[in-house]
Amino acid sequence: MKLKKLIFIALAAVMVVGAAGCGSQQKADGDKSSSAAVSGSITGSGSSALLPLVKDAADKFKIDNQGVSISLNAGGSGTGLKQIADGSVDMGNSDVPAETKLSKDQVAKLVDHKVCVMTVATIVNPDIGQVVKSLTNQQLQDIFTAKITNWKEVGGPNEAIILVTRPQTSGTRALFKEYAINGAEESSNKSLETDNSGLLVQSVAQNKGAIGYVALPYLINDKTVSTIAINGVAPSLENTYNGTYAVWGYEHIYTNKEPKAAVKAFLDFVLSDTYGQRIEELGYGVSSKMQTKEVH
Amino acid sequence: MNPIEIAVKNAHRDERAARLLITICGIGAALVPFFIGGFLLLKGSDTFLIFGHSLGEFLLSGQWAPSDTAVGGGHVGAAMFLSGSLVTCGLALLISLPLSISTAIFMTEIASPRTRRLIQPAVELFTGIPSVVYGWIGLTVLIPFLRHFFIMPYGFSLLAAGCVLAVMIFPTITTMSADAMAAVPKTWREASYGLGATRWETISRIVIPAARGGIFTGVILGLARALGEALAVAMVIGQMKVFPTSLFLPASTLTTAIASDMGGAMEGGEYSAALWTMALLLFLLSFLFIFVIHRINRASQLKGRA
Numbered sequence: 110m111k112l113k114k115l116i117f118i119a120l121a122a123v124m125v126v127g128a129a130g131c132g133s134q135q136k137a138d139g140d141k142s143s144s145a146a147v148s149g150s151i152t153g154s155g156s157s158a159l160l161p162l163v164k165d166a167a168d169k170f171k172i173d174n175q176g177v178s179i180s181l182n183a184g185g186s187g188t189g190l191k192q193i194a195d196g197s198v199d200m201g202n203s204d205v206p207a208e209t210k211l212s213k214d215q216v217a218k219l220v221d222h223k224v225c226v227m228t229v230a231t232i233v234n235p236d237i238g239q240v241v242k243s244l245t246n247q248q249l250q251d252i253f254t255a256k257i258t259n260w261k262e263v264g265g266p267n268e269a270i271i272l273v274t275r276p277q278t279s280g281t282r283a284l285f286k287e288y289a290i291n292g293a294e295e296s297s298n299k300s301l302e303t304d305n306s307g308l309l310v311q312s313v314a315q316n317k318g319a320i321g322y323v324a325l326p327y328l329i330n331d332k333t334v335s336t337i338a339i340n341g342v343a344p345s346l347e348n349t350y351n352g353t354y355a356v357w358g359y360e361h362i363y364t365n366k367e368p369k370a371a372v373k374a375f376l377d378f379v380l381s382d383t384y385g386q387r388i389e390e391l392g393y394g395v396s397s398k399m400q401t402k403e404v405h
Numbered sequence: 406m407n408p409i410e411i412a413v414k415n416a417h418r419d420e421r422a423a424r425l426l427i428t429i430c431g432i433g434a435a436l437v438p439f440f441i442g443g444f445l446l447l448k449g450s451d452t453f454l455i456f457g458h459s460l461g462e463f464l465l466s467g468q469w470a471p472s473d474t475a476v477g478g479g480h481v482g483a484a485m486f487l488s489g490s491l492v493t494c495g496l497a498l499l500i501s502l503p504l505s506i507s508t509a510i511f512m513t514e515i516a517s518p519r520t521r522r523l524i525q526p527a528v529e530l531f532t533g534i535p536s537v538v539y540g541w542i543g544l545t546v547l548i549p550f551l552r553h554f555f556i557m558p559y560g561f562s563l564l565a566a567g568c569v570l571a572v573m574i575f576p577t578i579t580t581m582s583a584d585a586m587a588a589v590p591k592t593w594r595e596a597s598y599g600l601g602a603t604r605w606e607t608i609s610r611i612v613i614p615a616a617r618g619g620i621f622t623g624v625i626l627g628l629a630r631a632l633g634e635a636l637a638v639a640m641v642i643g644q645m646k647v648f649p650t651s652l653f654l655p656a657s658t659l660t661t662a663i664a665s666d667m668g669g670a671m672e673g674g675e676y677s678a679a680l681w682t683m684a685l686l687l688f689l690l691s692f693l694f695i696f697v698i699h700r701i702n703r704a705s706q707l708k709g710r711a
Binding site for chain 2: 209301
């Protein structure tokens with residue numbers, strides 16, 4: 110009898126799952142015919158740095174477009190680009206331009222939407238931040254390639270420098286490498302790596318003499334670390350907009366050439382002026398405010 | 406048909422249905438590791454077949470700079486991660502083994518039944534603690550502690566990883582050893598005492614040798630767990646891409662290297678192929694562990710019969 114019950118439960122489970130599947134399909138069909146706002150489903154994957162923003166935008170977008178379902182995954186810029194290239198998602202989010210990871214043919218099929226600007230700031234432990242306010246590109250390069258290993262060599266206290274960095278595949282690291290340390294390769298055999306920007310901030314805050322880099326959104330409301338200016342220019346959104354601060358990059362959402370109506374409406378919403386304010390609140394920069402014509 | 410016949414028929418039908426269901430579940434579950442192994446082989450072989458690296462380079466070279474593109478042309482030497490993994494596991498075992506064996510001896514040979522009833526659940530409770538909790542405690546308690554007592558630049562170190570892993574494998578080794586010791590027949594102990602042996606002589610000459618198979622199994626299961634642990638290790642080892650040269654310096658392991666780069670690496674590129682190969686290596690190592698356990702068990706069974 111017990112076995113009979115087991116089989117029954119298994120069958121029941123199958124039926125419930127099946128019914129649920131049917132139900133949701135019917136609901137989606139119903140929505141399509143009745144609502145005036147856009148509807149349908151949007152899938153996206155990619156950059157974990159961009160995910161908080163896209164998630165926030167998705168929540169706000171759904172308020173006015175209740176028929177839309179948006180499912181988002183992190184997984185990294187590489188995954189996002191790969192998945193939009195082979196068509197398994199509607200939006201591929203990336204910190205880096207598609208050209209760096211995909212072939213020319215694949216890139217030609219995609220459209221790049223520069224949804225916002227991510228500024229990368231150099232951060233140090235507060236005990237260093239009180240003394241060292243600014244570093245030159247050359248000094249930063251020497252620090253991150255471990256040519257300079259003590260803070261006293263750049264006008265700081267006599268303390269060993271502790272490098273805290275991101276993994277080689279990180280988009281933040283790619284930006285920092287190209288625009289802060291003149292393209293030099295960080296000495297990965299001398300640095301502590303953290304696979305998460307939040308943990309990186311914590312590490313820098315806890316280790317005396319630590320230096321690292323992180324995107325501005327992680328520094329909103331954070332008082333545990335100090336930022337360092339590069340060549341006297343502080344890492345801020347204003348300085349990014351007017352082109353004086355160089356360590357920034359566009360955050361990209363890639364779609365195919367003819368995205369679905371829902372995807373198009375969502376991107377229009379993200380790029381709108383009303384949502385632009387929210388973007389700045391979250392610590393990202395608004396693409397349309399960029400005065401420089403450079404493409405990072 | 407009389408009621409008895411109907412009942413018999415129903416019983417047979419139930420029997421057949423249940424048999425079918427259980428057979429499907431059993432075979433399906435047993436096949437899963439083979440599917441995973443096959444998948445890893447498929448993904449992991451890209452490093453050698455598509456990107457043309459040699460097995461020797463992968464296992465022995467310390468030059469780790471795979472290119473994150475489908476073109477390839479980087480270096481995939483994973484020796485520092487492999488050695489990092491082996492050293493942390495060895496260190497964890499070194500710390501954990503004496504403690505585990507002592508606890509097992511105490512539980513089976515010395516403690517009164519009431520004390521034993523208290524200790525056993527406490528040891529088993531260890532296994533249920535999630536690794537992120539171990540890692541977090543390691544990060545907030547162990548690292549500042551180590552930094553305070555030893556001269557070390559970061560606190561993040563092989564030693565910290567070894568300590569965290571030692572705590573994590575302690576319950577596995579302890580329970581397996583205690584079970585094996587408890588299974589040693591009481592008559593053997595009595596015979597030993599009858600020959601005038603002391604308690605310590607009985608434990609060291611009779612009980613431990615007789616329970617050797619179970620203790621080894623526990624050690625290997627513990628090692629397998631230590632080898633596969635990523636999260637807790639990643640939080641305390643510092644993830645510096647260097648060979649493990651000092652207990653007081655950071656290093657990396659196979660698992661931490663995979664975990665930190667799998668998100669950013671492009672699927673299908675050389676970087677992710679190299680990471681898949683590392684995953685394959687981990688799979689093969691645990692396969693080897695299980696194989697060794699079977700050999701030990703068979704050997705001890707044969708001995709028992711003779």
